[in-house]
Amino acid sequence: MLDFISTAAAAEGAAQPQEGGLGSLLFIIIFFVIIFYFFMVRPQNKKAKEKQKLIDSIAVGSEVITVGGICGKVQKIKDEYLVIALGGGNTTLVINRGYVHSVLPKNTIDAIMSDAAVETPKKSGKPAEQKKGAADTASK
Numbered sequence: 001m002l003d004f005i006s007t008a009a010a011a012e013g014a015a016q017p018q019e020g021g022l023g024s025l026l027f028i029i030i031f032f033v034i035i036f037y038f039f040m041v042r043p044q045n046k047k048a049k050e051k052q053k054l055i056d057s058i059a060v061g062s063e064v065i066t067v068g069g070i071c072g073k074v075q076k077i078k079d080e081y082l083v084i085a086l087g088g089g090n091t092t093l094v095i096n097r098g099y100v101h102s103v104l105p106k107n108t109i110d111a112i113m114s115d116a117a118v119e120t121p122k123k124s125g126k127p128a129e130q131k132k133g134a135a136d137t138a139s140k
Contacts, residue, residue: 055097058082063104066095071109087113 058064062074064084072084072093080097 054103055100058097058100058103061106063106063109065101065104066099067101068099071104071112073109 058074058077060074060077063071064074064082065071066084070084070086070093072086073089074082075085075092076083082095082097082100084093084095085091086093
């Protein structure tokens, strides 16, 4: 029985492997490199160019939003840093240019501030009422 298995294995080993395996492997590798370039590298480079264009377009008086969500108007530009005024202009903040998320259209912050002033709720002067529940049961 063992002699039969070793004879069968020797017969299969004697068959010549097909040539062309290296060429098809090289083709597959090149194909995946091209796919990787068009789906990963190229869009990333495009985004980086757009971000650099946005950063270069910032000027004094521009209204910006930072990556942290802070809105402000640019008052001064010094190398890689911006001084932005927040709210009514009483508070300033120094940030790096790279932390600008987007540039807003002119007078956007003023429009937001005027809407926020109108919608501010007025205090009634009455003391806040306690809800019945856990506080009442704890005192009993």
